[in-house]
Amino acid sequence: MIIDEKIHNSLNRFHFYSGIRFDTLPENEQSIIFENSKLVSLEKKKVLFRQGSFPNGIYMLKKGMVKVYQLNYDGSVQILFIYSPCEVFGYRPILSNEYHPVTVAALDSCELLFIDRNRFLEVLQKSVALSNQLLFSLSHEFTVMTNRINVFAQRGIKERLALALLILNEKFKNENNGTEIAEIKLPRTDLANFVGTSLENLVRTLSFFKEKRLIRVKGKSIFIEHFENLYILSAID
Amino acid sequence: MIIDEKIHNSLNRFHFYSGIRFDTLPENEQSIIFENSKLVSLEKKKVLFRQGSFPNGIYMLKKGMVKVYQLNYDGSVQILFIYSPCEVFGYRPILSNEYHPVTVAALDSCELLFIDRNRFLEVLQKSVALSNQLLFSLSHEFTVMTNRINVFAQRGIKERLALALLILNEKFKNENNGTEIAEIKLPRTDLANFVGTSLENLVRTLSFFKEKRLIRVKGKSIFIEHFENLYILSAID
DNA sequence: CCAAGAGTTTGACTTATGTCAATCTTTTTG
């Protein structure tokens, strides 16, 4: 089978991996930020904060995974991000002086560090390193969002799912130990809401991938088989 | 007809208006930023920069409008933004140290101010006001992108088009003089690529809106008739 | 360990959207 080189290029050229971390900051900056942080536990399925609520502070995920989603008036749900350990979130509405645009809930039992809103803003005013890191990350994340809009608007479910699985593989790789092929363990409904399709259509597309041996399914877990080919092949046939 | 209040709420609650400007910065900061800027002219349909190219500097639009889009391997185009006068763009890939993820082309005859990459970075390191403004704007823009992904993933074309028209009305209001109901003058193909649908489907949806007297069409121009109702009604039947 | 419930999968059918082709309209250009 001849695979258009352009497809490969365009995938490589595009940025789809998101998530902001503070562990790239200088040691002393990190310790200042986390100085007065509080450890928070969050049970599986519990909500950390809801869309429309006031942002009281920022969080860093220590253990477990969370989903970030919007709930719509018709009951539909769009999952926007999945966060895995070390990732930081909840700071954007503080910076833009808005309410939370999203809801965050635990996918499994989680532990987080909480940093108070004012504390965060204080540190930000003093730390050029933090300010620059945020400018860098926000700009990069923006590129990622740009690419995602393109994918959501222009691609069918096969490609969207393939891309979602590649993103999730990174997230779960991070959550687990670090093996190249991660165990993607996410309820089908969540996966459907992440990809932006119906549960049934999602399941059918998974079966299609399974038949083509692009993925392997064990119970509720998904493993990517043909890493490089997954996105490319999903676009063809 | 009974309109679910929740729909109205959700529209109000969500942020869809984007675009970054520097004219909210203190006068002296502005003059520093634009001190050595160069005036650039761009003919209708000409490309300012292409995706994949190195970001040499940032631009502020003085006159005319531009479209910001991604071109895909299959030839499909996704328009991500339309910018109108006073809006600033091209700084994100500089901040995140990436190549341009998008292509920018003139919708009509344009005039822009160009600020050199290094000049911009220099000013940024000195100006806390600029840094804070960028953090604010980037965070807000991110919320807007979040909402757009939700709309693209979960809503049909009627709603997507309605929303696009509301956004475009703001942009063209800005471009024209400032009348509440602007003349939205954008080729159908561009509108289709902004909404994320085929040209034919776009035209049909426009006709549907016309029949329902939600919009008025004069030649190639579109005027919004029932401002508040457009998005709400587009969701119903 | 079995029964209930939650989560997943498959089938049949409907609806939304995409595609190709033809026609009509506006704009541009010689």
Add this chain to the structure above:
DNA sequence: CAAAAAGATTGACATAAGTCAAACTCTTGG
């Protein structure tokens, strides 16, 4: 000003995706 080109619209049909219902499978608690 007329011809040609570009842009817009409509129709007929194909395909993708959503919806509802039923069956199956795994998990979990009494």
